Amino acid sequence: MSQANLPNITPTISIARDDAVNLLLSSIAMEELGLSHIINAEGEKLQYILGTLPGVTAPDATIGDVLAMNESVRNMMRDIVKKEFILTNKLETVLNASIMVGPTGATGATGNPGGPPGPQGEQGIQGIVGPAGITGQTGETGATGMTGLTGVTGITGPTGETGLTGATGLTGLTGLTGLTGLTGETGATGATGLTGLTGLTGETGITGITGATGLTGATGLTGLTGVTGLTGVTGQTGMTGMTGMTGLTGVAFFADFFSAASTEFQVGFDEMVTWSVTGPASGTIAINDTNQFFTLPADSTVLVQYYVNAQNNSLDPMEFQLYTVDLDSGALKMGVTGSISTSPLNNMAVASVGGAGIIGTTATQGVALVNDTNSVIGEGVFFANIQLIRIN
DSSP states (O other): OOOOOOOOOSSOOOOOHHHHHHHHHHHHHHHHHHHHHHHHHHHHHHHHHHTOSTTSOOOOOOHHHHHHHHHHHHHHHHHHHHHHHHHHHHHHHHHHSOOOOOOOOOOOOOOOOOSOOOOOOOOOOOOOOOOOOOOOOOOOOOOOOOOOOOOOOOOOOOOOOOOOOOOOOOOOOOOOOOOOOOOOOOOOOOOOOOOOOTTSOOOOOOOOOOOOOOOOOOOOOOOOOOOOOOOOOOOOOOOOOOOOOOOOOOOOOOSOEEEEEEOOSEEOTTOBOOOSEEEEEETTOEEOTTSSOEEEOSSEEEEEEEEEEEEEOSSSOEEEEEEEEOTTTOOEEEEOTTOOEEEOOOSSEEEEEEEEEEEEESSOEEEEEEEOSSSOEETTOEEEEEEEEEOO
């Protein structure tokens, strides 16, 4: 039996070791993004069975149906948590891989040739040519990178001045009035019937014949069409608007990122969410000892995105927002612009909100997700997740 041969892979793929590490980190981030979509779908399953999903008619669900759906969501979340542990191990393995490979050393000096060469031996018999190896399978296409943010629309240029109105054309001549037709002759009046005897009404006399209608007069000649007015002068073309600002550069993958999830029972008004499951994480982004806020590195730009699916037992809309945190005292400072998200579902309905914010730092900065609803949120159903990715 012949020995196995490795297939000849063509074309040859050549990438550096640090490129391979970056590709592995990107694949981990893509898997995390996919898990967030699955979590969102599980939340919408609960909304559908409870009849709180906007735009969808609620099914006639029994208590057993609701409990079965809740068990299905719980099993899925258990599998997602297991997947998070696998991704954590994968990330730690990639981050521990050394990419500092030194250059190849210089070639050593050639040794002494030794004694004189021996006589040339007889040529051996030609060996049998082995069969060609099987061509390897084509590798899977890499995941497409995230699309960059849409650039800001440029300012509209001022409207050009209105052109001069053209002169009004001359009014055409009025046509001649046609001749009036001849009046027909009046028909003769019928004879008056005899007066009947007193008491009896006499018969009405016969109505005289109506005279013939006179001939219609000839139609007058149509008046001449007036001369068309001169076309007005074309107005000047308005000034060209200023060119719009160049759009922001698309998000790049950095080694600094952090992911966390929360399944705590409830969150009070103006309180920070406590994150019960943390990781995977990499780089200088960290979480504090109470697992309530994250520390961002100085001189960086970080994208923070979150999702919350929880039961709102109050009559107020459910609202969450990202806040900056004082690292010394742990107190909330101010809301992150554009990160607030609100759901109108209330009165024991399960609502979902999701938002994002971009935070630029000049010094080490804290950030947390805060319940802005004027009531306690949760008390039955609560799940949240958050991702922090450094983009500059």
